[in-house]
């Protein structure tokens with residue numbers, strides 16, 4: 001890892017080659033706060049504005065992030081890919097995936113990157129089921145459990161949470177993982193890539209909050225349990241055909 005001098009004395013020098021990638025679609029309400037919170041731990045933040053209809057880009061810039069913008073809405077998977085390519089170009093040694101909607105806890109980023117920094121894993125995956133603290137709605141919980149079983153059967157990965165957007169990976173993993181699926185199926189795709197390239201993975205307990213506000217904002221972006229079932233169906237169908 002590059003040993004560069006940190007600008008913010010509270011940020012350890014070893015974190016300066018870590019990049020946090022935040023995909024954002026219509027997140028003007030929370031993205032500035034999310035960026036500023038993340039920067040308390042990791043200074044390098046790139047927000048990929050997925051052609052939002054609101055002021056997401058401006059707010060992210062005000063927060064102090066690098067901002068990239070898609071000319072059309074392409075989905076979370078595509079936004080992550082754009083952000084990862086950028087971070088790699090900037091010389092990132094570690095890349096973290098983080099959401100803009102305030103559901104993830106920035107203070108958990110240092111825990112997420114620890115196994116990767118220590119060289120114990122190529123990728124760390126957040127899990128909501130290693131702790132009891134995430135107040136996941138029951139239907140969402142059922143769908144997630146189905147995903148866990150399916151992933152175990154198909155890819156052989158032993159995970160407790162297969163669709164958590166909070167991840168940290170080293171450069172080796174970031175270069176190996178090819179995200180082709182633009183929309184939400186990228187989460188399954190990342191797991192397939194981990195299995196295919198035999199990346200060393202570990203799960204780290206994380207808390208994801210499901211406030212009424214966060215759920216309403218997600219619904220406004222077109223994310224809901226029905227969509228999650230549709231995506232799962234598409235992934236299963238794709239696997240059966242391949």
Ligand SMILES: Nc1nc2c(ncn2[C@@H]2O[C@H](COP(=O)(O)OP(=O)(O)OP(=O)(O)O)[C@@H](O)[C@H]2O)c(=O)[nH]1
Pocket residue numbers: 022023024025026027050073074075076079098099100101103165218221222223224
């Ligand atoms: N829904 C959606 N989110 C996007 C898109 N592009 C980027 N994102 C961002 O991807 C992140 C995750 O989106 P969410 O809709 O909260 O998805 P999720 O966290 O997997 O689902 P929930 O459990 O419902 O919160 C957020 O930071 C979004 O702003 C897009 O086209 N649609």
Ligand SMILES: [Mg+2]
Pocket residue numbers: 099101103218
């Ligand atoms: Mg969310």
